[in-house]
Amino acid sequence: MKARAFAYARPRTLDDAHAAFAAAEGDASYISGGQSLVPALAMRLQAPQVLVDLAGIEALRGVRLEGDWLRIGALTRHADALTDPLIRAHAPLLSAAAPFVAHPAIRNRGTLGGSVALADPASEFPAMMLAMGAEMEIFGPEGLRRVPADDYFQDLYQTAIVPGEILVALHVPVVGPRRCWAFDELARRRGDYAMVGGGILAERDGGRIGALRIAFFSVGPTPMRARAAEAVLTGRVPDADAIADAQRALDADIDPLDDEEVPAPMRRHLARVLLGRLVRKLEIA
Amino acid sequence: MNMMASGLVPLNLTVNGAPVGRMVAPRTTLADFLRTELELTATHVGCEMGACGACLVLLDGAPVHSCLVFAVQLEGAQVETVEGLVARGAIAGLQSAFHERNALQCGFCTPGMLVNAHALLERGGVPDRAEIRDALSGNYCRCTGYEAIVDAIEAAARAAQGSGR
Ligand SMILES: Cc1cc2nc3c(=O)[nH]c(=O)nc-3n(C[C@H](O)[C@H](O)[C@H](O)COP(=O)(O)OP(=O)(O)OC[C@H]3O[C@@H](n4cnc5c(N)ncnc54)[C@H](O)[C@@H]3O)c2cc1C
Ligand code: FES
Ligand code: FES
Numbered sequence: 001m002k003a004r005a006f007a008y009a010r011p012r013t014l015d016d017a018h019a020a021f022a023a024a025e026g027d028a029s030y031i032s033g034g035q036s037l038v039p040a041l042a043m044r045l046q047a048p049q050v051l052v053d054l055a056g057i058e059a060l061r062g063v064r065l066e067g068d069w070l071r072i073g074a075l076t077r078h079a080d081a082l083t084d085p086l087i088r089a090h091a092p093l094l095s096a097a098a099p100f101v102a103h104p105a106i107r108n109r110g111t112l113g114g115s116v117a118l119a120d121p122a123s124e125f126p127a128m129m130l131a132m133g134a135e136m137e138i139f140g141p142e143g144l145r146r147v148p149a150d151d152y153f154q155d156l157y158q159t160a161i162v163p164g165e166i167l168v169a170l171h172v173p174v175v176g177p178r179r180c181w182a183f184d185e186l187a188r189r190r191g192d193y194a195m196v197g198g199g200i201l202a203e204r205d206g207g208r209i210g211a212l213r214i215a216f217f218s219v220g221p222t223p224m225r226a227r228a229a230e231a232v233l234t235g236r237v238p239d240a241d242a243i244a245d246a247q248r249a250l251d252a253d254i255d256p257l258d259d260e261e262v263p264a265p266m267r268r269h270l271a272r273v274l275l276g277r278l279v280r281k282l283e284i285a
Numbered sequence: 286m287n288m289m290a291s292g293l294v295p296l297n298l299t300v301n302g303a304p305v306g307r308m309v310a311p312r313t314t315l316a317d318f319l320r321t322e323l324e325l326t327a328t329h330v331g332c333e334m335g336a337c338g339a340c341l342v343l344l345d346g347a348p349v350h351s352c353l354v355f356a357v358q359l360e361g362a363q364v365e366t367v368e369g370l371v372a373r374g375a376i377a378g379l380q381s382a383f384h385e386r387n388a389l390q391c392g393f394c395t396p397g398m399l400v401n402a403h404a405l406l407e408r409g410g411v412p413d414r415a416e417i418r419d420a421l422s423g424n425y426c427r428c429t430g431y432e433a434i435v436d437a438i439e440a441a442a443r444a445a446q447g448s449g450r
Pocket of ligand 3 (some may be wrong): 388389390391392393394395425426427428429
């Protein structure tokens, strides 16, 4: 399995990358870490004329604090989510999710931007963008714009990015001292895509759950926010009753695909189990 | 139309410590570049989709799948293959532990296992068996059942520790 022949460009700026993409008249692909794209090219699911490598663009690099937001450049690697002190301190859900993303060698190469641009509904990081209330910075024809995660994920592999646009950075609201979080997933084997997974970011409110965001993955065509479960849990002490109520509410939040390996009712059941585990993991006290 | 001709592209990088300059077709993976262009055939190619781990090499010091990287992406990069690790004696301990513990049968997976095990031991200390299994979670072996491989890596880590490395 080999990729079809293509021309290769390695621009230094966003403008040049955009121009290279445009010159190919709809027959180009951007490449970041390549950990999803290269297999797709090898299997000829895609066969672009031009590959535009984003690796040389400085604007896509770096992790830094900007006021109350953490800016994570799109080219930041999965492995950095485990080690970068700013990500560990201010976006702990990403650090918690990272060990579950593929295998160590893939994490050395895959990028957070690539994962969020691809928006695989079974992927960990896109769902965590939703749980964290992140904003995606996108370079388009009118320059840079920021799209909140709630508006960014639109349908299966469909995001607010239109072809030719570039995901520049992920902006994550920094976690304050009253925040707590939980991440978990259920997979058949280590490193496999999860049957279901999710994360919670919550405010502590004197032993009760304050404002919170819950996001699941592998439970529908996009990463999904569990708004009904959020509403049930807000203001509650996270006891067995609260968890049972939230588990009932969760049914309305998710839309699992019916596939042969994991039928939809099983995914619904696993999502309930996972929600219980996540809430119990929250350090609300 | 195309902003560049889809011919060969000049590529300069360092492989096993030596500078390499070639013209390459953009669709050539690093795995194919190493094997066919440089005749470094220790790096094996199994699935060509990141699933089996036979093709692992060190790229700027970190293990990556050479089947999931195009050579043209590596201008200025440092690549080290199993041949390089052997030549500089970096995996002598692992090699003898694999030998002593019978940690291979057909040997197809072994180069990838060695690259990954080397990266794991570079972190220092003696990893526990769960850590070893986790590190190898992307490496398939169709022969051994992994037990002997985990034994060998654990033994090599202990030996390195004992010798004060
Ligand atoms: C064996 C294996 C197991 C895996 N397991 C998991 C897993 O468990 N969980 C998981 O989440 N992922 C998994 N992955 C996917 C992996 O994490 C990828 O790294 C990731 O999904 C894509 O990131 P990338 O940087 O490699 O993107 P690429 O492969 O380079 O690109 C992916 C797509 O996004 C586009 N793109 C990339 N960057 C940008 C950008 N900045 N702006 C606009 N478009 C862009 C590309 O054109 C392409 O369409 C696995 C991959 C393999 C091979
Ligand atoms: S050949 Fe690269 S992982 Fe199988
Ligand atoms: S020894 Fe044969 S595949 Fe591992």
